[in-house]
Amino acid sequence: MYKLIIKINVVGKLGRVWIAYMPTQLVWDKRFFVVFGQNASRCSKQVASPKSHGGEKLIRCLVIGSACSHSHPLPYLEKKKVYFLARSISLLSSLSFPLALSSPTNHLYSLAAMSIFEYNGSALVAMVGKNCFAIASDRRLGVQLQTVATDFQRVFKIHDRLYIGLSGLATDAQTMYQKLVFRHKLYQLREERDMKPQTFASLVSALLYEKRFGPFFCQPVIAGLGDNDEPFICTMDCLGAKELAKDFVVSGTASESLYGACESMYKPDMEPEELFETISQALLSSVDRDCLSGWGGYVLLVYAALLTPTEVQEKILKGRMD
Amino acid sequence: MGDSQYSFSLTTFSPSGKLVQIEHALMAVGSGQTSLGIKATNGVVVATEKKLPSILVDETSVQKIQLMTPNIGVVYSGMGPDSRVLVRKSRKQAQQYFRLYKETIPVTQLVRETATVMQEFTQSGGVRPFGVSLLIAGYDDNGPQLYQVDPSGSYFSWKASAMGKNVSNAKTFLEKRYTEVMELEDAIHTAILTLKEGFEGQISGKNIEIGIIGTDRQFRVLSSSEIDDYLAEVE
Numbered sequence: 001m002y003k004l005i006i007k008i009n010v011v012g013k014l015g016r017v018w019i020a021y022m023p024t025q026l027v028w029d030k031r032f033f034v035v036f037g038q039n040a041s042r043c044s045k046q047v048a049s050p051k052s053h054g055g056e057k058l059i060r061c062l063v064i065g066s067a068c069s070h071s072h073p074l075p076y077l078e079k080k081k082v083y084f085l086a087r088s089i090s091l092l093s094s095l096s097f098p099l100a101l102s103s104p105t106n107h108l109y110s111l112a113a114m115s116i117f118e119y120n121g122s123a124l125v126a127m128v129g130k131n132c133f134a135i136a137s138d139r140r141l142g143v144q145l146q147t148v149a150t151d152f153q154r155v156f157k158i159h160d161r162l163y164i165g166l167s168g169l170a171t172d173a174q175t176m177y178q179k180l181v182f183r184h185k186l187y188q189l190r191e192e193r194d195m196k197p198q199t200f201a202s203l204v205s206a207l208l209y210e211k212r213f214g215p216f217f218c219q220p221v222i223a224g225l226g227d228n229d230e231p232f233i234c235t236m237d238c239l240g241a242k243e244l245a246k247d248f249v250v251s252g253t254a255s256e257s258l259y260g261a262c263e264s265m266y267k268p269d270m271e272p273e274e275l276f277e278t279i280s281q282a283l284l285s286s287v288d289r290d291c292l293s294g295w296g297g298y299v300l301l302v303y304a305a306l307l308t309p310t311e312v313q314e315k316i317l318k319g320r321m322d
Numbered sequence: 323m324g325d326s327q328y329s330f331s332l333t334t335f336s337p338s339g340k341l342v343q344i345e346h347a348l349m350a351v352g353s354g355q356t357s358l359g360i361k362a363t364n365g366v367v368v369a370t371e372k373k374l375p376s377i378l379v380d381e382t383s384v385q386k387i388q389l390m391t392p393n394i395g396v397v398y399s400g401m402g403p404d405s406r407v408l409v410r411k412s413r414k415q416a417q418q419y420f421r422l423y424k425e426t427i428p429v430t431q432l433v434r435e436t437a438t439v440m441q442e443f444t445q446s447g448g449v450r451p452f453g454v455s456l457l458i459a460g461y462d463d464n465g466p467q468l469y470q471v472d473p474s475g476s477y478f479s480w481k482a483s484a485m486g487k488n489v490s491n492a493k494t495f496l497e498k499r500y501t502e503v504m505e506l507e508d509a510i511h512t513a514i515l516t517l518k519e520g521f522e523g524q525i526s527g528k529n530i531e532i533g534i535i536g537t538d539r540q541f542r543v544l545s546s547s548e549i550d551d552y553l554a555e556v557e
Binding site for chain 1: 421422423424425428430431434
């Protein structure tokens with residue numbers, strides 16, 4: 001893929017690919033895209049050498065053809081070819097994201113490309129203690145580098161003893177949650193009982209794998225109390241590969257820092273208060289190192305004691321608000 | 323009888339509010355070989371006559387009682403081939419459930435799915451109802467369970483039930499003999515006695531079939547020598 005930053009006039013869109021037109025004709029590259037515009041020779045050099053713009057990692061594919069009525073129709077490009085090219089490129093780039101921020105002047109700035117999983121930013125962690133578990137998330141919702149909300153909910157309740165956190169693309173997280181609630185409610189009505197955490201994890205995995213070739217871009221973290229009040233946590237990737245853990249699981253843009261923090265702070269068989277402290281510290285210190293997540297934290301602790309009903313504590317944490 | 327005009331089309335109600343085809347299906351069941359099931363405190367037993375059309379038939383090749391899952395078994399009265407279709411579908415549904423939830427299917431859910439299949443065949447075009455009633459016996463987290471599913475798709479949970487030719491005598495016998503505190507061994511004896519009630523000819527391990535499931539949650543069909551042992555105890 002060629003990598004470049006280019007200012008173009010948007011005139012149309014086919015799927016995930018922008019079709020635009022620039023005043024003068026330039027280069028026809030049969031493999032990936034057509035570049036049109038001013039400063040043709042410079043652009044073509046840029047196309048050829050990605051290093052010229054500071055080595056930024058961009059994945060962009062642009063097909064620029066004459067889709068606009070006031071443009072000059074290209075003599076050697078028929079509309080069908082353009083469409084075809086657009087489709088094939090959009091398939092190739094199915095996981096890359098054309099980051100389009102249209103400004104009022106109708107110019108399109110394609111910015112630093114992020115992976116789809118980093119579009120909104122998230123941090124999730126779940127930990128196991130003694131007859132208790134805790135699940136925590138950050139509260140930032142962003143659109144790339146701009147923060148849009150500071151109270152975004154990522155941890156959702158399925159039933160009293162089962163919670164799921166969803167990181168990754170926020171829209172997919174919300175849709176996944178709605179689908180799971182739907183399935184669980186039907187399960188409850190049919191089987192007249194709540195789903196066990198292990199069963200729920202299998203269900204999530206199956207649902208994610210159903211979309212194997214056009215996945216939901218979210219990574220769930222599941223935490224619940226199973227039989228005999230045994231805490232259960234697991235995570236999986238966006239395609240449903242389950243990872244069961246006995247101690248902690250992490251997910252989101254801050255996952256690398258979270259792994260480090262949890263690994264060093266975690267002790268087995270912690271009491272609820274200690275677990276709460278540990279998970280809060282791990283979360284806050286990790287999101288401080290990640291620009292895409294943060295703006296406080298939300299911790300949910302579920303504790304099962306003999307002879308008392310399951311206790312649930314929810315706390316909002318105040319960390320670095322940036 | 324005004325009903326007879328409506329007796330050929332499955333999907334048409336008769337004026338008396340019956341679907342006559344289903345009534346006829348129940349007649350087919352009623353003329354099938356007797357089968358029964360008894361739920362004990364620690365298990366379930368199902369039993370059936372295995373009358374073969376001729377002495378030349380290899381009785382070891384015939385098995386009326388079948389497994390739907392390792393912990394759920396089924397016996398039928400009525401048309402054997404119809405029951406094979408149902409068992410096949412139910413097995414598949416049980417495995418689909420496991421694939422989705424990684425949990426073995428509860429007995430009620432499997433019964434419900436089987437009953438749904440049977441009901442679909444009473445409301446579709448170009449099909450006829452199944453000519454079998456099934457007795458589904460299983461052991462899961464809710465303990466031992468026994469369900470009867472009819473050609474109409476209705477299902478009931480029973481403590482003890484019978485179906486087929488000798489149904490009224492068998493049920494009366496069971497009503498008298500059944501106790502809530504029956505254990506599996508007593509249930510097997512009662513089942514044999516009930517079958518003996520209406521049995522024509524000499525009862526032996528070769529012309530009845532018994533399936534049991536206990537607390538080990540493994541459904542198994544008794545071998546003919548085991549049945550002979552039980553028969554000896556009963557006499």
